[in-house]
Amino acid sequence: MVKTIRTFETMLFLVVALMSSQLVFAQGTIMGSLIDPNGANITGLNQNVTLVNTMTGEEYTGQTTLDGDYRITGLPAGTYDLSFLFRTAMYQSYSEEGVVIRDGETLEHDLNIEWSINLGTIGDDPGMLANDMLRNSGDVSGPAPRLFNGNIDFSGMWAIRQTPDVPIQRPPYQPWAAQMNEELLALDIQNPGAYCLPQSAVMTTAGFPMQITQTPDIMIQIMEFVTPGWRQIFLDGRDFPELWNPSWQGHSRGHWEGDTLVVETSGFNEYTPGFGIHSDQMVVTERYTRPERGTMRVEITVEDPEALTDTYTNIREFGLVLGEEILEFICAEGNTDPAQWEQPVWKGRP
Amino acid sequence: MNIKKLLGIALTSVLLFGISFEASSHHSFIGQYDPEKSTVLVGTVKGIRWLNPHAFFVIEVTNEDGTTEDWSFELGSPNTLIRYGWSRDTLKVGDVISADGYLARSGEKLANAKIVTLADGTVFQAASSYEQENQ
Numbered sequence: 001m002v003k004t005i006r007t008f009e010t011m012l013f014l015v016v017a018l019m020s021s022q023l024v025f026a027q028g029t030i031m032g033s034l035i036d037p038n039g040a041n042i043t044g045l046n047q048n049v050t051l052v053n054t055m056t057g058e059e060y061t062g063q064t065t066l067d068g069d070y071r072i073t074g075l076p077a078g079t080y081d082l083s084f085l086f087r088t089a090m091y092q093s094y095s096e097e098g099v100v101i102r103d104g105e106t107l108e109h110d111l112n113i114e115w116s117i118n119l120g121t122i123g124d125d126p127g128m129l130a131n132d133m134l135r136n137s138g139d140v141s142g143p144a145p146r147l148f149n150g151n152i153d154f155s156g157m158w159a160i161r162q163t164p165d166v167p168i169q170r171p172p173y174q175p176w177a178a179q180m181n182e183e184l185l186a187l188d189i190q191n192p193g194a195y196c197l198p199q200s201a202v203m204t205t206a207g208f209p210m211q212i213t214q215t216p217d218i219m220i221q222i223m224e225f226v227t228p229g230w231r232q233i234f235l236d237g238r239d240f241p242e243l244w245n246p247s248w249q250g251h252s253r254g255h256w257e258g259d260t261l262v263v264e265t266s267g268f269n270e271y272t273p274g275f276g277i278h279s280d281q282m283v284v285t286e287r288y289t290r291p292e293r294g295t296m297r298v299e300i301t302v303e304d305p306e307a308l309t310d311t312y313t314n315i316r317e318f319g320l321v322l323g324e325e326i327l328e329f330i331c332a333e334g335n336t337d338p339a340q341w342e343q344p345v346w347k348g349r350p
Numbered sequence: 351m352n353i354k355k356l357l358g359i360a361l362t363s364v365l366l367f368g369i370s371f372e373a374s375s376h377h378s379f380i381g382q383y384d385p386e387k388s389t390v391l392v393g394t395v396k397g398i399r400w401l402n403p404h405a406f407f408v409i410e411v412t413n414e415d416g417t418t419e420d421w422s423f424e425l426g427s428p429n430t431l432i433r434y435g436w437s438r439d440t441l442k443v444g445d446v447i448s449a450d451g452y453l454a455r456s457g458e459k460l461a462n463a464k465i466v467t468l469a470d471g472t473v474f475q476a477a478s479s480y481e482q483e484n485q
Contacts, residue, residue, distance in 0.1 A: 118379045119452050123436070132433075196403075327429045334402055334404060
């Protein structure tokens with residue numbers, strides 16, 4: 001009996017040892033660099049390369065280093081979909097199917113990232129600028145600050161934080177608006193920002209560095225690279241004015257729901273950009289929260305009963321920037337292309 | 351008025367009035383430049399237009415037959431460039447530099463600037479934002 005037990009124990013030990021050794025060998029590694037079309041490593045990013053096992057659906061991630069390299073270990077052998085999501089004017093996101101990881105092997109796999117719309121022009125990417133500002137800000141930990149009256153204080157300089165895995169919601173157009181949008185896109189005309197006009201009806205969607213200064217009665221937003229570059233949000237309970245010219249940025253009024261600042265903006269003209277085809281009845285509601293000192297989150301809901309079949313909501317996440325300031329940007333000083341004066345005035349419609 | 355100040359004014363005049371800069375607009379690059387056609391040119395800096403929304407520089411390129419032509423290169427905003435260590439004094443008239451970019455679809459002697467190598471060997475390019483900051 002004892003001999004049988006010992007034999008069984010030995011066999012059990014051998015089986016466990018064999019299985020363990022199989023587990024050790026049945027893992028692989030992938031490593032490489034992010035390479036841009038110039039052949040250079042894309043430096044300064046701390047974003048994830050993601051692999052999804054096509055059989056199990058398991059996800060594995062590895063953060064890129066500041067030198068532009070990545071490495072993911074402990075990958076079970078198999079086939080993977082690989083993605084690197086990064087939304088900027090400089091670089092397109094990258095995705096690839098059928099990446100094969102083998103037992104005990106290291107796959108050296110560089111990711112060749114393509115240019116996005118700015119074709120690699122030096123000094124022309126607000127997305128990379130935001131990323132670099134946030135990376136250089138240092139320690140932004142701690143609770144969200146409050147004003148003397150207890151309101152969350154959103155004051156500070158903010159830059160867009162990358163959330164490329166958050167899908168962008170498109171406007172649910174009514175048929176006439178959908179068709180008009182197609183016609184407008186087909187014309188392939190420049191964003192009004194190209195003519196030094198506002199880039200977006202609501203500044204928080206424009207994507208440039210922004211300074212917020214807030215008192216109990218008013219919030220002032222100042223944004224670089226855009227016209228007019230300022231926006232006021234009234235927090236004193238006033239109503240929409242009786243006399244109002246429909247305008248590019250509308251009229252903004254905010255109230256508090258706990259620690260959420262709810263800002264409603266109306267009074268837009270029908271051609272202000274940033275929200276596609278819309279009527280002058282469009283109302284944009286932003287919900288600002290600051291869960292911690294270093295983060296501001298804005299949910300932006302659009303309603304327009306004339307142009308849309310439903311409301312839709314997008315989210316912007318901002319990180320706190322320290323050690324920087326908004327610089328002057330006079331768009332018209334060098335905007336000398338005669339074509340801009342020959343084109344019809346931007347009217348947001350075909 | 352001393353000589354230095356006079357020279358400064360003279361140079362400024364050359365920069366602003368002596369060179370024909372291509373008209374510029376604040377626009378999307380992919381609409382104006384062709385990503386299928388790139389060029390690398392070596393030339394002598396003739397002028398810099400350090401203005402928003404886009405800075406420009408012009409280099410005089412000498413062809414194989416000895417003729418010269420002026421080429422303009424477009425950059426992004428001085429606001430961004432300065433944050434990556436490039437100021438309006440970085441390029442000086444007379445510097446020999448190389449510039450690498452995509453050609454304007456219009457056929458003008460114009461390209462966007464995606465790699466610029468300065469006279470002292472410093473390289474500016476899109477991907478090296480982190481390296482530029484730390485130089």
